Amino acid sequence: MGKRNTRQRILDTALALFNEHGAPNVSTNHIADELDISPGNLYYHFASRKDIISELFSHFEQHMLEVTVLPDTQLPNAEDIWLYLHLIFERQIQYRFWYRDLNELSGSYPALKKRFQALLELQQQTTQHLINQLAEADVITANALQRATLTRNILLTLNCWLGFSTITPDQLAQNPNLAVWQVISQVAAYLRDEEQHQLEQLARMYLQ
Amino acid sequence: MGKRNTRQRILDTALALFNEHGAPNVSTNHIADELDISPGNLYYHFASRKDIISELFSHFEQHMLEVTVLPDTQLPNAEDIWLYLHLIFERQIQYRFWYRDLNELSGSYPALKKRFQALLELQQQTTQHLINQLAEADVITANALQRATLTRNILLTLNCWLGFSTITPDQLAQNPNLAVWQVISQVAAYLRDEEQHQLEQLARMYLQ
Numbered sequence: 001m002g003k004r005n006t007r008q009r010i011l012d013t014a015l016a017l018f019n020e021h022g023a024p025n026v027s028t029n030h031i032a033d034e035l036d037i038s039p040g041n042l043y044y045h046f047a048s049r050k051d052i053i054s055e056l057f058s059h060f061e062q063h064m065l066e067v068t069v070l071p072d073t074q075l076p077n078a079e080d081i082w083l084y085l086h087l088i089f090e091r092q093i094q095y096r097f098w099y100r101d102l103n104e105l106s107g108s109y110p111a112l113k114k115r116f117q118a119l120l121e122l123q124q125q126t127t128q129h130l131i132n133q134l135a136e137a138d139v140i141t142a143n144a145l146q147r148a149t150l151t152r153n154i155l156l157t158l159n160c161w162l163g164f165s166t167i168t169p170d171q172l173a174q175n176p177n178l179a180v181w182q183v184i185s186q187v188a189a190y191l192r193d194e195e196q197h198q199l200e201q202l203a204r205m206y207l208q
Numbered sequence: 209m210g211k212r213n214t215r216q217r218i219l220d221t222a223l224a225l226f227n228e229h230g231a232p233n234v235s236t237n238h239i240a241d242e243l244d245i246s247p248g249n250l251y252y253h254f255a256s257r258k259d260i261i262s263e264l265f266s267h268f269e270q271h272m273l274e275v276t277v278l279p280d281t282q283l284p285n286a287e288d289i290w291l292y293l294h295l296i297f298e299r300q301i302q303y304r305f306w307y308r309d310l311n312e313l314s315g316s317y318p319a320l321k322k323r324f325q326a327l328l329e330l331q332q333q334t335t336q337h338l339i340n341q342l343a344e345a346d347v348i349t350a351n352a353l354q355r356a357t358l359t360r361n362i363l364l365t366l367n368c369w370l371g372f373s374t375i376t377p378d379q380l381a382q383n384p385n386l387a388v389w390q391v392i393s394q395v396a397a398y399l400r401d402e403e404q405h406q407l408e409q410l411a412r413m414y415l416q
Contacts, residue, residue, distance in 0.1 A: 022312055024232060100311045103371050104230055117377045145408055149393040155376075156390070157361065160368035163311050168363075169325045182364070185357040189397035200353055 007045045009035060011059075014052045018097035023053055024104055050109065057112050060095035061119060067091060068122050070130060075137055078184070078199050081130075082206065085180040092162050093176065099162045123158060127151050131187070140190040150186060157183050177206045215253045217243060219267075222260045226305035231261055232312055258317065265320050268303035269327060275299060276330050278338060283345055286392070286407050289338075290414065293388040300370050301384065307370045331366060335359045339395070348398035358394060365391050385414045 013035050017026045028049050032042045046052045067087045070076065076084070092099060098116075106113035128151050134140045135147065142150065161179045181203050188199050221243050225234045236257050240250045254260045275295045278284065284292070300307060306324075314321035336359050342348045343355065350358065369387045389411050396407050 022315060024312060025315075101309070102375060103308045104232060104312060106375055107230060107233075113375070117375070120375075121377060143408075145411070146393070146397075149390065153361070153365065153390055153394065156368060156372050157364060160364060160372050164364050164368050167310060167314055167321070167325070167328075169329060182357065182361055185354070186361065186394065186397075189354075189394075200351075203353070 003045075006037065006041065010042060010045055011052065011055060015056055015095070015097070018053075018056070019095075019100075022101050023049075023097050024101055024108075028052070053105070053109065054112065056095065057098065057109075057115070060091070060098060061115055063091045063094070064088070064119055065122070068119070068126055070126055075133055075139070076130070078202055081184065082180055082202065085183055086176060088158065089162070089176040089179045096162055099159065100166075102159070102163065120155065120159070123155055124151060127154050134187070139195065140187060141192075142190045146190065150190070153186055154183055157186070175207075181207060211253075214245070214249065218250060218253055219260065219263060223264055223303070223305070226261075226264070227303075227308075230309050231257075231305050232309055232316075236260070261313070261317065262320065264303065265306065265317075265323070268299070268306060269323060271299045271302070272296070272327055273330070276327070276334055278334055283341055283347070284338070286410055289392060290388055290410065293391055294384060296366065297370070297384040297387045304370055307367065308374075310367070310371065328363065328367070331363055332359060335362050342395070347403065348395060349400075350398045354398065358398070361394055362391055365394070383415075389415060 010031060014026070014031050017031060017034060026049075028042055028046070029039055031052070032039045035042075046055075067084070070084065098105060106116060128147070131140070131142070131147050131150060135142055157179075161182060165179070184199070184203070188196050191199065218239060222234070222239050225239060225242060234257075236250055236254070237247055239260070240247045243250075254263075275292070278292065306313060314324060336355070339348070339350070339355050339358060343350055365387075369390060373387070392407070392411070396404050399407065
């Protein structure tokens with residue numbers, strides 16, 4: 001097995017274990033055991049668990065940056081937004097260890113916290129831009145206070161749904177379309193009645 | 209210093225340290241050090257960190273149970289709801305260690321997770337009941353899908369705002385009134401225009 005291959009297998013196994021048990025509960029020995037390699041072999045590739053977490057975060061960050069920027073040429077329709085959000089939640093599910101222990105990992109790794117905050121600012125700008133576009137095109141009716149409040153709530157749902165829905169008694173986390181709907185419904189409340197009705201038809205189709 | 213006094217001081221100090229550093233990062237030795245007592249003295253009162261966490265959780269649970277049940281005799285007005293939510297967020301701030309590491313603590317202590325889930329179910333029932341009351345009194349206009357979606361989003365905001373807002377770049381966590389508004393605004397979106405306007409006046413007053 002080549003060096004590059006082992007390095008990648010360490011990352012894949014660490015990600016799977018972090019997602020399942022939470023990164024704070026998985027040691028480098030645990031990862032080496034799971035791969036059936038020696039701790040020395042693992043240390044040849046990564047000096048510490050922190051290095052593994054940092055590299056996984058970089059991959060996550062790269063994926064999120066790719067999906068967070070909307071093309072601002074034209075106003076997206078409801079289905080565009082649905083698919084766009086679905087893509088974001090898919091990426092989050094792939095790297096859910098980060099959201100599982102958001103506060104703990106941000107506290108332990110200040111450099112990653114800063115980069116995550118930069119990601120949040122980008123999410124905020126994109127969300128705000130989209131809401132302003134919808135308001136300017138008269139698709140939604142919302143004043144400045146409503147738009148700011150809506151943006152904050154959408155950011156909360158985007159970043160906390162995954163962690164929270166694994167704790168709710170009804171296991172909502174198994175349905176990414178529901179996550180999308182929990183975001184979109186917040187904007188839907190400001191649509192005209194007719195468009196609201198159309199969007200709910202769309203939601204019922206996806207949520208089936 | 210009496211036994212009862214020491215026991216209470218251990219709980220108070222543990223709560224302060226858990227809130228500041230996160231429960232997973234605070235050992236019983238750390239707590240004993242901070243109190244300037246021997247580890248043996250601490251173990252006389254609590255056999256393990258788990259016992260301290262369990263007792264603090266019981267206090268938190270008791271407080272939350274007290275504030276989660278609404279009197280169902282009459283329909284509360286906007287100010288009643290505002291003050292009621294403010295009380296909930298105050299309690300949460302007091303025991304914020306639980307929300308900081310919600311997934312980690314729920315995973316480590318399955319018995320507490322079950323009790324927290326029971327609390328979530330109660331929150332859900334109370335929220336649903338209130339939203340139904342508002343709909344029946346024609347204060348809000350929302351169909352069954354909208355009411356179910358709204359209830360889920362309110363539960364998310366109630367339980368995740370505190371943890372998330374400490375990570376956002378703008379330090380939103382310092383303002384419990386903003387947390388209240390992030391919940392109430394979600395219901396406000398379904399009010400008639402005039403009531404929506406009145407509620408926003410109230411919000412602007414509290415948010416100043």
